[in-house]
Amino acid sequence: MDTAFCPTCQVIQPTTGNVDYFRLFSLQFSFSLAVEQLEENYQSLQRQFHPDRFASRSATERRLSLEHVTRINQAYQTIRDPLLRSEYLLERLGYRVADPGQSEPQDPAFLMEVMEQREALEAVDLSAAGAAQQLGRMREETERCLEQDEAQLARLFASCLPAEAGREAVCAPELRQQIVRVNHRLRYHRRFLEALDQAEENISEQGV
Amino acid sequence: MDLLLDIAEPGQSRKPHEVDLLERGGRQRRVVGIDLGTTFSLVAAINLEGQPACIADDAERTALPSVVHYGLDGAVLVGHAAEAQALLHPQRTISSVKRLMGRGLAELSSGEGGMQTPLQLLDGEGGMVQIVLGARRVSPVEVSAEILRSLKVRAEEALGGPLQGAVVTVPAYFDDAQRQATKDAARLAGLEVMRLVNEPTAAALAYGLDAFQEGEGRQGLFAIYDLGGGTFDISILRLNEGVFQVLATGGNSRLGGDDFDQRVVDYLLREAGVSIPDSRFLQACRREARRIKEQLSEWESVDATLPLPDGLEAWPAGESGRRTITRPQFEAWIGDLLHSTGVACRRALKDAGVTAAALQGVVLVGGSTRVPLVRRFVAQLFQREPLCDLDPDQVVALGAAHQADLLAGNGDTELLLLDVTPLSLGLETVGELAEKIIPRNTPIPTARAQDFTTFKDGQTAMEIHVVQGERELVSQCRSLARFELRGIPPMVAGAARIRVTFGVDADGLLTVSAREESTGIEQSVRVKPSYGLSDGQIEEMLRDALSHGAADLQARLLNEARVEAERVLSAVGAALKQDGDLLSEAELRRVKAVTLQLWEASRGQDATLINQEMARLDQETAFFAQRRMDRSIQAAMVGRNMTDFA
Numbered sequence: 001m002d003t004a005f006c007p008t009c010q011v012i013q014p015t016t017g018n019v020d021y022f023r024l025f026s027l028q029f030s031f032s033l034a035v036e037q038l039e040e041n042y043q044s045l046q047r048q049f050h051p052d053r054f055a056s057r058s059a060t061e062r063r064l065s066l067e068h069v070t071r072i073n074q075a076y077q078t079i080r081d082p083l084l085r086s087e088y089l090l091e092r093l094g095y096r097v098a099d100p101g102q103s104e105p106q107d108p109a110f111l112m113e114v115m116e117q118r119e120a121l122e123a124v125d126l127s128a129a130g131a132a133q134q135l136g137r138m139r140e141e142t143e144r145c146l147e148q149d150e151a152q153l154a155r156l157f158a159s160c161l162p163a164e165a166g167r168e169a170v171c172a173p174e175l176r177q178q179i180v181r182v183n184h185r186l187r188y189h190r191r192f193l194e195a196l197d198q199a200e201e202n203i204s205e206q207g208v
Numbered sequence: 209m210d211l212l213l214d215i216a217e218p219g220q221s222r223k224p225h226e227v228d229l230l231e232r233g234g235r236q237r238r239v240v241g242i243d244l245g246t247t248f249s250l251v252a253a254i255n256l257e258g259q260p261a262c263i264a265d266d267a268e269r270t271a272l273p274s275v276v277h278y279g280l281d282g283a284v285l286v287g288h289a290a291e292a293q294a295l296l297h298p299q300r301t302i303s304s305v306k307r308l309m310g311r312g313l314a315e316l317s318s319g320e321g322g323m324q325t326p327l328q329l330l331d332g333e334g335g336m337v338q339i340v341l342g343a344r345r346v347s348p349v350e351v352s353a354e355i356l357r358s359l360k361v362r363a364e365e366a367l368g369g370p371l372q373g374a375v376v377t378v379p380a381y382f383d384d385a386q387r388q389a390t391k392d393a394a395r396l397a398g399l400e401v402m403r404l405v406n407e408p409t410a411a412a413l414a415y416g417l418d419a420f421q422e423g424e425g426r427q428g429l430f431a432i433y434d435l436g437g438g439t440f441d442i443s444i445l446r447l448n449e450g451v452f453q454v455l456a457t458g459g460n461s462r463l464g465g466d467d468f469d470q471r472v473v474d475y476l477l478r479e480a481g482v483s484i485p486d487s488r489f490l491q492a493c494r495r496e497a498r499r500i501k502e503q504l505s506e507w508e509s510v511d512a513t514l515p516l517p518d519g520l521e522a523w524p525a526g527e528s529g530r531r532t533i534t535r536p537q538f539e540a541w542i543g544d545l546l547h548s549t550g551v552a553c554r555r556a557l558k559d560a561g562v563t564a565a566a567l568q569g570v571v572l573v574g575g576s577t578r579v580p581l582v583r584r585f586v587a588q589l590f591q592r593e594p595l596c597d598l599d600p601d602q603v604v605a606l607g608a609a610h611q612a613d614l615l616a617g618n619g620d621t622e623l624l625l626l627d628v629t630p631l632s633l634g635l636e637t638v639g640e641l642a643e644k645i646i647p648r649n650t651p652i653p654t655a656r657a658q659d660f661t662t663f664k665d666g667q668t669a670m671e672i673h674v675v676q677g678e679r680e681l682v683s684q685c686r687s688l689a690r691f692e693l694r695g696i697p698p699m700v701a702g703a704a705r706i707r708v709t710f711g712v713d714a715d716g717l718l719t720v721s722a723r724e725e726s727t728g729i730e731q732s733v734r735v736k737p738s739y740g741l742s743d744g745q746i747e748e749m750l751r752d753a754l755s756h757g758a759a760d761l762q763a764r765l766l767n768e769a770r771v772e773a774e775r776v777l778s779a780v781g782a783a784l785k786q787d788g789d790l791l792s793e794a795e796l797r798r799v800k801a802v803t804l805q806l807w808e809a810s811r812g813q814d815a816t817l818i819n820q821e822m823a824r825l826d827q828e829t830a831f832f833a834q835r836r837m838d839r840s841i842q843a844a845m846v847g848r849n850m851t852d853f854a
Contacts, residue, residue: 039446039448043448043449043451043453043626046451046624046626047451047622047624050624050626051653051714052403052614052615052624052625052714053624055402055614055615055616055617056237056615056616056617066653066713066714069653070653070654070655070711073650073651073652073653073654074654074655074656076651077650077651077654197555197558201551201555
């Protein structure tokens with residue numbers, strides 16, 4: 001962000017095209033995250049760029065500050081979330097997860113697992129006495145899966161990242177395929193956890 | 209916005225010494241923080257010592273009841289004066305209007321939080337509720353603007369000049385419609401809104417200040433449990449060297465002390481044997497319920513008086529109309545309400561990725577946290593005694609004043625508030641499913657784009673339906689706006705790429721734009737959610753408010769004439785009842801006809817006509833008055849001996 005302020009007049013400057021989210025927070029381009037460094041740098045960027053700091057400045061400066069902070073928040077949100085972080089890294093390695101029409105690689109064993117989990121959740125009688133415990137067990141199981149997914153992603157990404165200084169990161173197609181598959185798993189497990197959240201809230205609303 | 213800034217209340221003459229003192233060296237901007245609450249509202253500013261302080265009215269009261277009375281004469285009363293009219297004119301006296309902000313009728317009457325209200329409501333434009341006042345209708349935005357205007361006048365008198373800006377607080381859990389409505393109300397009141405700030409965040413700022421001034425490290429993770437009159441918020445914050453970062457927020461914008469009152473009202477109605485109360489009876493119950501609730505915070509039991517139902521002169525034998533309500537009884541009534549706040553708290557902790565044990569403290573905000581059960585509940589939920597060093601009623605306004613001061617550039621402090629979106633924002637996709645674009649608890653300001661494509665060959669238009677909420681089905685989320693993106697070049701299905709961008713600004717307000725990108729032909733639409741008032745509508749309302757000055761005198765004359773007519777009508781009615789036999793049938797018909805004409809005139813808007821009709825009635829009943837006089841003299845003489853007069 002060295003160029004964000006004019007070196008002579010100290011006035012805020014427009015955001016520049018594509019900025020690397022990791023570089024924005026002075027982080028290494030990798031899946032493993034230095035959380036404290038992210039948080040610290042996030043707050044320090046906010047101190048510099050937040051619109052509140054420009055409340056009494058010109059309309060242009062206020063707009064520029066808004067642009068900067070919007071991007072800082074986007075970057076922060078992307079990097080601190082494991083799924084978004086993984087997808088961002090994949091995108092930087094040339095694979096766009098969100099491309100419409102792009103089919104996900106299917107893994108039959110995983111599809112079976114998905115169907116079994118969904119069926120198990122649907123079979124839970126939310127009004128029954130043991131429902132909370134049942135959901136609790138499913139949650140533990142899912143959280144364990146999430147941890148595994150993230151550990152796998154960290155390992156897989158580590159084998160192609162970080163790139164050496166001054167060189168584009170490269171990722172062999174088979175390796176990328178593997179990453180995409182784990183990313184897919186992670187996304188599914190996250191959704192399932194949300195479904196569990198919803199079910200648990202339905203229980204606690206009933207249990208009045 | 210220039211139009212808005214030019215409007216100053218009349219009679220705002222500057223008080224020179226105050227200006228000198230308050231402007232702290234002449235470079236300060238005159239700004240305030242406003243807590244627009246469900247039951248009462250406050251305005252605060254930084255005082256001479258550089259501390260935020262609430263501004264009191266002439267009677268040294270800081271809290272302005274959030275009550276607005278619309279008189280039959282067109283006069284508007286706000287605050288205590290309006291509250292005094294509540295029992296007499298329940299349908300023209302509006303309280304808890306915050307609960308109606310940005311809401312449609314269907315939402316208000318359905319589901320949990322459905323409240324009994326003496327007000328007559330109907331759906332207005334854009335599906336937002338309106339309040340019926342005789343022939344007139346007002347929107348919750350206009351009612352809130354009256355409250356804000358009253359606070360503005362108070363602050364301008366105290367600070368000695370027109371305000372240059374205000375920070376207005378909203379519940380963190382307010383959705384986009386409710387935020388937009390609040391901002392519209394402030395603009396309508398002639399306030400320049402520097403920022404909408406979430407109530408718990410403002411409270412944290414007020415608390416944080418104290419900690420920093422003591423030089424102690426009250427740093428780390430905090431929960432703010434904010435239970436007001438009509439809303440509940442929970443926010444989890446991380447404090448670090450002057451940065452207040454909200455990690456997660458949650459709550460219920462239809463849960464608060466009003467609901468506690470309602471539980472007591474339910475009890476009073478049951479005991480009084482009234483199932484369908486009229487508005488006056490309901491108002492009496494509500495007042496008694498509030499008293500009971502407040503006293504039960506101090507006492508273990510409270511004597512309650514059942515309001516006497518209409519048509520009863522006195523309670524029948526065996527019914528004293530008195531009850532004793534104990535604290536445990538009251539606690540049983542509100543238990544489930546607290547339980548639902550617990551659900552929101554646990555979810556917020558989960559969203560923030562922290563456990564209750566990791567918190568450094570829990571802060572209580574809002575008048576309803578005075579209820580002992582609430583304190584016990586929070587202590588148990590977070591496994592620690594909550595902090596309540598600051599007045600829970602004032603803390604939000606104090607924090608808002610501080611934020612206003614920061615935004616005005618008055619202070620030199622390094623404090624910064626970083627907030628989040630309370631609810632997920634998304635779009636309707638195939639199968640009436642809501643696709644989330646910006647998930648809840650995303651730091652704001654933010655923007656996010658998502659690509660969509662056509663699903664039919666040659667499709668040239670696409671409907672975009674913006675929704676807010678956590679549920680999967682669109683029907684269970686709040687609908688914010690619908691618009692159509694037209695002019696997509698005809699292509700095979702799936703070839704077009706439509707990029708929809710959601711932007712949320714620092715006030716938490718949303719704008720959506722969409723554009724077709726695949727062919728380089730750009731179509732861009734910007735929408736503001738449809739429920740808000742357009743700039744044109746606001747200007748119109750402001751002009752109406754300005755022309756009020758001249759209308760006021762007319763209104764006062766009309767009111768006086770009406771009050772007098774009412775007195776005359778009731779006097780004639782009583783006389784006819786007592787001495788109607790003095791008149792022949794023809795005379796009686798004549799008197800009644802003229803009386804009816806006055807009654808009709810008194811319901812109109814023409815003060816002169818009312819006065820004319822009064823004069824005519826006076827004339828037409830002169831002979832009747834004479835005969836009554838004679839009769840009363842005769843009555844006085846009956847039973848006396850002639851000697852008494854000798």
